[in-house]
Amino acid sequence: MTILVTGATGEVGRCVVTELLRSGHAVRALTRRSAAAGLPGGVEVFEGDLERPESLREALTGVERLYLFPVPQAISEVVALAAESGVRRIVNLSGALADDAMFADGYQVVERAVEESGLEWTHIRPGEFARNWLDWAPSIRAERVVRRPYGGAVTQPIHEADVAAVAAAVLLGEGHAGRTYTFAGPRSLTVAEQAEAIGRALGERVRFEEQDPVTAREQWVRHGYPATVVDWLFGIWAESAHDPAPLNEEWATLVPRLTGRPARTFDEWAADHVTAFR
Numbered sequence: 242m243t244i245l246v247t248g249a250t251g252e253v254g255r256c257v258v259t260e261l262l263r264s265g266h267a268v269r270a271l272t273r274r275s276a277a278a279g280l281p282g283g284v285e286v287f288e289g290d291l292e293r294p295e296s297l298r299e300a301l302t303g304v305e306r307l308y309l310f311p312v313p314q315a316i317s318e319v320v321a322l323a324a325e326s327g328v329r330r331i332v333n334l335s336g337a338l339a340d341d342a343m344f345a346d347g348y349q350v351v352e353r354a355v356e357e358s359g360l361e362w363t364h365i366r367p368g369e370f371a372r373n374w375l376d377w378a379p380s381i382r383a384e385r386v387v388r389r390p391y392g393g394a395v396t397q398p399i400h401e402a403d404v405a406a407v408a409a410a411v412l413l414g415e416g417h418a419g420r421t422y423t424f425a426g427p428r429s430l431t432v433a434e435q436a437e438a439i440g441r442a443l444g445e446r447v448r449f450e451e452q453d454p455v456t457a458r459e460q461w462v463r464h465g466y467p468a469t470v471v472d473w474l475f476g477i478w479a480e481s482a483h484d485p486a487p488l489n490e491e492w493a494t495l496v497p498r499l500t501g502r503p504a505r506t507f508d509e510w511a512a513d514h515v516t517a518f519r
């Protein structure tokens with residue numbers, strides 16, 4: 242069986258490639274720039290762009306299963322071409338908040354196209370990635386500090402390798418057709434506790450400084466985040482800081498249920514990425 246991994250040079254995509262290689266199946270990887278891909282041996286690398294469906298024809302030929310990195314621009318044409326090329330199953334990377342109006346032009350478009358493709362499909366909807374906090378690396382490296390508003394907001398950060406492990410389990414296993422799996426990391430942590438965990442990995446204290454939301458908003462917008470996205474995100478964090486949700490057990494237990502392995506903790510994630518923070 243041949244499996245194509247799109248977004249294969251991404252944080253999750255690379256881990257999907259690694260997981261699939263262990264299965265012994267033929268693994269293909271899609272990238273827009275093969276020279277810079279740095280993918281492991283044993284993978285057949287194809288160039289292609291999910292915004293230009295015709296560029297995918299060669300990569301899709303002979304493929305039975307597809308891991309789909311969500312690019313909405315030409316998704317209907319991409320899934321039609323996949324079906325025409327012989328793909329039978331699509332595992333679609335989506336997000337836990339996919340139903341939010343914020344994602345009407347993104348995840349929702351991709352999910353709908355995948356569902357309408359006539360192929361076997363599964364949406365995997367992870368919550369917040371632990372790796373989002375690589376954004377903290379510059380201030381941790383320079384000053385051993387994290388500055389952010391809403392330090393009391395809680396999340397269940399997930400290791401990218403666990404998102405990939407779920408994707409691989411669904412790509413390779415049976416009984417997942419037509420299912421939507423929403424999931425997250427194994428523990429609920431405040432933002433301040435996540436900063437502490439990075440300190441533990443470093444063996445040095447990382448301070449958390451509560452930032453004024455107005456100042457933070459100005460900085461984020463100056464750094465290029467769209468104001469609508471910042472306002473949406475800060476709204477979620479503000480609500481969570483005010484009234485932290487308890488651990489979502491259903492989300493927290495999906496990784497072990499699907500993969501048969503315990504989910505990685507935030508401490509493990511921090512240890513795996515400690516060089517970025519040194």
Ligand SMILES: NC(=O)c1ccc[n+]([C@@H]2O[C@H](COP(=O)([O-])OP(=O)(O)OC[C@H]3O[C@@H](n4cnc5c(N)ncnc54)[C@H](OP(=O)(O)O)[C@@H]3O)[C@@H](O)[C@H]2O)c1
Pocket residue numbers: 247248249250251252253254255271272273274278289290291292310311312334335336337366367368369370373401
């Ligand atoms: N961050 C979160 O908290 C969170 C939570 C839930 C879901 N998600 C989803 O997870 C995604 C991130 O996954 P990831 O970490 O594996 O990705 P990533 O590190 O952002 O990398 C995505 C890869 O996709 C490829 N790509 C981008 N546009 C493409 C296109 N038009 N055609 C072909 N390839 C393209 C790029 O590879 P090349 O440059 O090599 O082509 C890139 O390396 C997000 O975009 C979001 O949809 C994120």
